[in-house]
Amino acid sequence: MSQNSPMPPNASPGINLRGAVDLSALKNRATTTEPIAPSGGSPYAVDVNEQSFQEFVQLSQKVPVVVALGSGRSQQSAQVNALLEKLMNEHGGKIALGRVDVDASPQIAQAFGAAAVPTVIALIKGQPVPMFEGDLPEDQVREFLAELLKVAASNGVTGNLGGAPEPDAEQQEPPLPPLHQAARDAIDAGDLELAQASYEKALAEKPNDADAKIGLAQVNLMRRAAQLNVVQAEEFRSLAAGDPDDLDAALAVSDLDVTGGHVEDALARLVKYIGTHFGPERDTARVRLLALYDVVGVGDPRVSASRQALARALF
Known part of the structure; x- marks a missing residue:
């Protein structure tokens, strides 16, 4: 191009x-x-x-x-x-x-x-x-x-500007697979543990289930974010700012940034950590980064840019 x-x-x-x-x-x-x-x-x-x-x-x-x-x-x-x-x-x-x-x-x-x-x-x-x-x-x-x-x-935006009939109920998207629907219902009910178990079971039955992989990444992020109160969140931000080698702080702040809409900051933080560390800590950060890619969406331009930065950091 x-x-x-x-x-x-x-x-x-x-x-x-x-x-x-x-x-x-x-x-x-x-x-x-x-x-x-x-x-x-x-x-x-x-x-x-x-x-x-x-x-x-x-x-x-x-x-x-x-x-x-x-x-x-x-x-x-x-x-x-x-x-x-x-x-x-x-x-x-x-x-x-x-x-x-x-x-x-x-x-x-x-x-x-x-x-x-x-x-x-x-x-x-x-x-x-x-x-x-x-x-x-x-x-x-x-x-x-x-x-x-x-x-x-x-987000509830499902209108039509006219010129084509609205699809009948039979023409709507097909129903979700049972385990996916169970996970969605669990999320609606606030039972993130059950949602996680449902997606994990779906992946155990079909390891290449991309939707289940994305759903599991989203639920895991929701569970991690739910475990942090406001005081803990600020403490992690302070730790991450003062100690770039603190893995737990880097992971927590990246989660907070994604949930808060600061996607570029979250991905850049983990890429930087991966580029300056080695051993188990580096692999932990890499696995979390890949999970956040699933949450944001593999087709998102911010993910594409981060993947390029990750490749440079690794090689």
């Missing part, structure tokens, strides 16, 4: 997103808002600028929206937009696409902290969900959108 095109000179890096997009500057500029109307190759795709962006973001309360940051100077941007339009049509209104020309609307790129085009980011209830950069193969983009719909459903 060729290099992404750089952002234009007047699009300096924006804020570091940690759960919300800072759109205050865009809101102040939105004195006159043109109605959003579809254009291009999909009725679910619109051209978005700094004046109409706030209105487009509101759609993310109903359906997940995909923001494609591109440029007329980038052939890759055109290719990504064309592919996304095709996939929007296939999803029949379950996802909306907003195409942004960063040359004309640099503040949108700044708000997302995008440094290159094309960059694709999603929004669910106004919250950012990192997607990908560059021109990926169609099957990989499909995987990103499939994961996006799962995240949206878990």
